[in-house]
Amino acid sequence: MTAGISSLVTSSASSSTQTGTASSASGLANNFNQFLTLLTTQLKNQNPLDPMDTNQFTQQLVQFAGVEQQLKTNDRLDTILSASQAASTASATSYIGKTITTDGASTQLADGSATWTLDPARAAAKAVVTISDSKGNVVASQTTTLAAGSQAFTWNGKTSAGLNAPAGTYSIKVAATDATGSSVAVDTSVTGLVSEVDLSGGTPVLLVGSQRVPLSSVQQIGLSTSGS
Incomplete structure (x- = not known):
């Protein structure tokens, strides 16, 4: 028993x-x-x-x-x-219809324009900006200078051959040096409009165009575009 x-x-x-x-x-x-x-x-x-x-x-x-x-x-x-x-x-x-800024190097080229926010650790006398398509192919490269602090970098959608790049997802890479030739770290972030939210996974994911953004990557939230 x-x-x-x-x-x-x-x-x-x-x-x-x-x-x-x-x-x-x-x-x-x-x-x-x-x-x-x-x-x-x-x-x-x-x-x-x-x-x-x-x-x-x-x-x-x-x-x-x-x-x-x-x-x-x-x-x-x-x-x-x-x-x-x-x-x-x-x-x-609640993010739908609002603009967000998120850390990352990829954003959408739409209407012939794509914008990133660059934040160098200090002023860079030389910064080589390389832009690649979603397959990793380099489509454009520019050399510029960067002031200290956060600033916008806008690409006009022109390839190195002078052609208009098709709309889609593009990523940026920045190799910067200061006046002494020392490397300068540059953080990149992007801003876009949240069009929908994917709830199919374990945690919600925001969609900015075709870009998937986890909530943990959101740095800043802008006002709703509805005007309310």
Whole structure:
């Protein structure tokens, strides 16, 4: 009989890790009733000369109580997770129709113009700006100077051959040096309009044109373009 109770408790513990919280809770309630029935029967029919080991009896109760507590903890964690996901979704959808600035080197060429924000660590006497298409092919290169601080860099969509590059995603790379020839680090970011939010994954992703932007990459949020 003792083995039967231990097996029942073990089965309940295994169930809690292999099935959903709701079905596990239901199974636990059923198993608990069976547990009490077995326990009562065992107590009634135990040999007075060889009664149930008190330590074993206590261990069975503690083990079963532990399973019950684990399921209650899982219930609370699921509730917290659902609330967190709902808050994240609500936050993400509020970005639609607004302009955002996000760290990164890729942006969209539209209407013959693409703009990046460059932020050198200090003034650069020489900065070679290389622009590549979505396949990694270099389409244009320019040499300029950069002042210290954040500043916009706009590409007119002209390739090195003087042709108009097709609309699409382009990335920028900046190799800068100061007056002494020492390398200068340049951070890049882009600004664009959020057109939709992808909620198919575990975390929401903002779409700026065809560019996918995780919420963690957003540096700044602009006003809505609706005029409200």
